[in-house]
Amino acid sequence: MSTTILEERKAQIHRTGEGAIDIACNRESLAGAVSQRACVFCGSRVVLYPIADALHLVHGPIGCAVYTWDIRGALSSGPELHRLSFSTDLQETDVIFGGEKKLEAALDELIDRHNPKAAFVYSTCIVGIIGDDLEAVCRKMTEKKGIPVLPVQSEGFKGSKRAGYLAACKAMFRLVGTEDVADVSPVSVNILGDFNLAGEIWIVREYFRKMGVEVVANITGDGRVRDVGRSHGAALNLVQCSGATLDLAKMMQEKYGTPYLRVSYLGIEDMADSLYQVADFFKDKDPGIVGRTEKLVRDELQTLMPELARMRKDLEGKKVAMYVGGSFKAFSLVKAFRHLGMQVVMVGSQTGTKEDYAELEQITDPGTVIIDDANPLELSHFIKEKDVDVFVGGVKERPIAFKLGVGFCDHNHERKEALEGFVGMLNFAREIHSSVMSPVWNFVPRRANRVAEAEKEAANE
Amino acid sequence: MSSATKAERPNYVSTTNACKLCTPLGASLAFRGVEGAIPFLHGSQGCATYMRRYVISHFREPVDIASSALGEKNAIYGGGPNLKKGILNVMKKYEPKLVGIATTCLTETIGDDVPMNIREFRDEFGDLDLPELVEVSTPSYNGTHVDGWHGAVRSMVEQLCTAKAADAHRVNILPNMVSCEDVRHLQDICRDFSIAATILPDISETLDGPALEDYVKIPSGGTPLEDIQAMSGSRGTIEFGRCLPKQTGGTSLEKAFGVKNHRIGLPIGLRESDRFFEALEQISGKDMPRRYELERGRLIDAYVDGHKYVAGKRAVVYGEEDLVVGLTAFLAEIGVDVVLAGTGARKKGLENAIAHVTDGVARMAPDVREGVDFNDIAEEAETLKPDLLIGHSKGYKYAKAWSVPLVRIGFPIHDRFGGQRILHLGYKGALSLYDTIVNTVIERKQSDSPVGYGYI
Numbered sequence: 001m002s003t004t005i006l007e008e009r010k011a012q013i014h015r016t017g018e019g020a021i022d023i024a025c026n027r028e029s030l031a032g033a034v035s036q037r038a039c040v041f042c043g044s045r046v047v048l049y050p051i052a053d054a055l056h057l058v059h060g061p062i063g064c065a066v067y068t069w070d071i072r073g074a075l076s077s078g079p080e081l082h083r084l085s086f087s088t089d090l091q092e093t094d095v096i097f098g099g100e101k102k103l104e105a106a107l108d109e110l111i112d113r114h115n116p117k118a119a120f121v122y123s124t125c126i127v128g129i130i131g132d133d134l135e136a137v138c139r140k141m142t143e144k145k146g147i148p149v150l151p152v153q154s155e156g157f158k159g160s161k162r163a164g165y166l167a168a169c170k171a172m173f174r175l176v177g178t179e180d181v182a183d184v185s186p187v188s189v190n191i192l193g194d195f196n197l198a199g200e201i202w203i204v205r206e207y208f209r210k211m212g213v214e215v216v217a218n219i220t221g222d223g224r225v226r227d228v229g230r231s232h233g234a235a236l237n238l239v240q241c242s243g244a245t246l247d248l249a250k251m252m253q254e255k256y257g258t259p260y261l262r263v264s265y266l267g268i269e270d271m272a273d274s275l276y277q278v279a280d281f282f283k284d285k286d287p288g289i290v291g292r293t294e295k296l297v298r299d300e301l302q303t304l305m306p307e308l309a310r311m312r313k314d315l316e317g318k319k320v321a322m323y324v325g326g327s328f329k330a331f332s333l334v335k336a337f338r339h340l341g342m343q344v345v346m347v348g349s350q351t352g353t354k355e356d357y358a359e360l361e362q363i364t365d366p367g368t369v370i371i372d373d374a375n376p377l378e379l380s381h382f383i384k385e386k387d388v389d390v391f392v393g394g395v396k397e398r399p400i401a402f403k404l405g406v407g408f409c410d411h412n413h414e415r416k417e418a419l420e421g422f423v424g425m426l427n428f429a430r431e432i433h434s435s436v437m438s439p440v441w442n443f444v445p446r447r448a449n450r451v452a453e454a455e456k457e458a459a460n461e
Numbered sequence: 462m463s464s465a466t467k468a469e470r471p472n473y474v475s476t477t478n479a480c481k482l483c484t485p486l487g488a489s490l491a492f493r494g495v496e497g498a499i500p501f502l503h504g505s506q507g508c509a510t511y512m513r514r515y516v517i518s519h520f521r522e523p524v525d526i527a528s529s530a531l532g533e534k535n536a537i538y539g540g541g542p543n544l545k546k547g548i549l550n551v552m553k554k555y556e557p558k559l560v561g562i563a564t565t566c567l568t569e570t571i572g573d574d575v576p577m578n579i580r581e582f583r584d585e586f587g588d589l590d591l592p593e594l595v596e597v598s599t600p601s602y603n604g605t606h607v608d609g610w611h612g613a614v615r616s617m618v619e620q621l622c623t624a625k626a627a628d629a630h631r632v633n634i635l636p637n638m639v640s641c642e643d644v645r646h647l648q649d650i651c652r653d654f655s656i657a658a659t660i661l662p663d664i665s666e667t668l669d670g671p672a673l674e675d676y677v678k679i680p681s682g683g684t685p686l687e688d689i690q691a692m693s694g695s696r697g698t699i700e701f702g703r704c705l706p707k708q709t710g711g712t713s714l715e716k717a718f719g720v721k722n723h724r725i726g727l728p729i730g731l732r733e734s735d736r737f738f739e740a741l742e743q744i745s746g747k748d749m750p751r752r753y754e755l756e757r758g759r760l761i762d763a764y765v766d767g768h769k770y771v772a773g774k775r776a777v778v779y780g781e782e783d784l785v786v787g788l789t790a791f792l793a794e795i796g797v798d799v800v801l802a803g804t805g806a807r808k809k810g811l812e813n814a815i816a817h818v819t820d821g822v823a824r825m826a827p828d829v830r831e832g833v834d835f836n837d838i839a840e841e842a843e844t845l846k847p848d849l850l851i852g853h854s855k856g857y858k859y860a861k862a863w864s865v866p867l868v869r870i871g872f873p874i875h876d877r878f879g880g881q882r883i884l885h886l887g888y889k890g891a892l893s894l895y896d897t898i899v900n901t902v903i904e905r906k907q908s909d910s911p912v913g914y915g916y917i
Binding site: 004006028029030031032033034035036037038039040041042057060061062063064065066067068069070071083084085086087088089090091092094095102105106108109110124125126128129130156157158159160375376377380383384394395396398399400402403404405443444445446449 | 478510
């Protein structure tokens, strides 16, 4: 009775060019399907985690806190409070009698110990069930400690990761508007949806510095509570990543009239295009900005392109599959791979929307598999079917590729290589090249047997 | 201060950088060590995904853990229907021989009756070719991953081994949370003692598999179901652990079928390994094969050769309770002073166990702490001034801050390669640990020395 694709999953898979795209998405994961997805709590934790001078307290049994202890490569240029894993470590008696007292006491002691600028308190599955009043405890502790103590309603079972993004944005939005903005430049932006993995936000900030654009708040990579508090003073919000912080941008637009642009810092076109969009936005206020931006892009490309061309010689025609969290990243990667002469044959995402998938269909070649909320068996099925040379994903996807004897590039939140910006494109190309061109694939049974068979056939002829 | 209060965690309400994981993770790992098994977490999707990620980072193997993926409605109306649907989907996709179902804090608290759900499932789908279904209760607010592991092992024994099997020249080994390499070593030892062994669980292949032609749904290897069912006919059970729960797979087999249970410590170091080999001699009726006499002799020889390098070094040891006991036993033998022995678990009798295994050799009794997190360890270590940290990867931040070497042993090892292939057990394991520790000390001495001796 084995089937690779369960009947209930079939609507979540589409092939480019084969009929109109009407992919099912934004569904709850199917029981027993071994989804690669996480939960609401995960969504909130991803977004808020990099705020480095805030205390992040997970209210629940120990698991949720330990599995998210410093797992992401979000770097800070100053405080590193975010890299510690705090939990109320609920025990059976707390579950029976309620965890509010323990939460209060935990906040009391942790805020005294670390003097954070704010505290985020994450709700987990169990807290949703036992009904602790997070809002009330946080209100009380805000008054007592004199810092914002913010509840994050992230009970794991109340939706998908996407719902966690919204919970995170709601928590952050309470901070927005709490600081003075008198000294903010009229040519200024907030960077939303970048988490400073491997220091990526520093690359992007350097571009803006060269363009003459002030960055008010990093939301949330290398983030600071005070910066979020004055982010409403920025003239423009730049939103990267399809889902994570778009809600915050929308809330800010509604309340403070801050416009937003959707950008991506991955790949050559999208990086350049994002910078040009910003230059275009500010050109009336600062006529020199367009020229400065053009020069910046030109200089960067001059060093980048010859290196890329060298690697492209080896990579031309190789096939790529990718499975990413948000589908927005996939758009950029499809284009980035074209620069390397490589063909994307499968794109999947955990949290794509109908619009995202429709756009993916537009930019991918006929026959490309587009898939929502996949699982290991489906991923391995398509890797084999498409005979891919390299797979792009996260830690959970890595052994799937490796077991099949396929190269891999870690492009999720745990990456330790900076892959954004022009220099990031170079790092990306190098990583792809080093994996795809490694001699180890010669020894992997799937490839080795193929070579042996080809040799046998040649001998028979 | 009485020893009882000393072992308890004294003051903090909150936990910072925990030195433990949650119960369903241990259960999932144990289920993974059975042939044709797939672990299944009854809870929301995140639990399975987070644990998969955590386990994959250590073993570098695909780790498929299914989930009933409960949503808000299920949390209100009960998760039974999703559990059943999930099992059916897992059957369709994975064709497992066993589905190991562990609960989570969510399903324990909403009060799902999993045994009843399974009975219903068997009634409703009895016409299908059903896999074995084993359930274990693992609320994450009660105990640690080690409790989840032992609970799953006990559940498997009790739910699968239900009839008295014919007497056979077999031994059951319940190895506790050891590495894949450890299990392979245990297999070799039993083979050399000419006795068939049922090692439950056996993660040696399922979590450290070879490169293959295809992606296999469920990796080969693991304890065969027939062997589990035949455990009642074995000559004896050896279970490793001096901090085990009162009731375990071993005690269940003894109670139900009269299979003598030998509860000994993890065979780490010379004396604890001796106890293991003695138990094997007793059960198999065979004297220790010469190769182990030689291994034992080489271990003592090495102890002598290296004793001055490690003499009086101060070590902080942390991690799973029984691993901490085993390592402390070993370190006491080689003259390393364990100044702090800590575990995140509570009420495990760690202090007594350590006193027992270090009796007669330790130069000092360590500060033994249960229920610690890394914040507690760090506070103590300031005054204890260790030369070495010994435990899993999660102590790295502290080792770095104190500029003290970290010897990575146990689970998880997320910042080094090959954690699943570290050998801890038997004379051979002790020798390998000994080489690592002596060399770590020498390396530090060399790097701290202005001369950098080339001969030591």
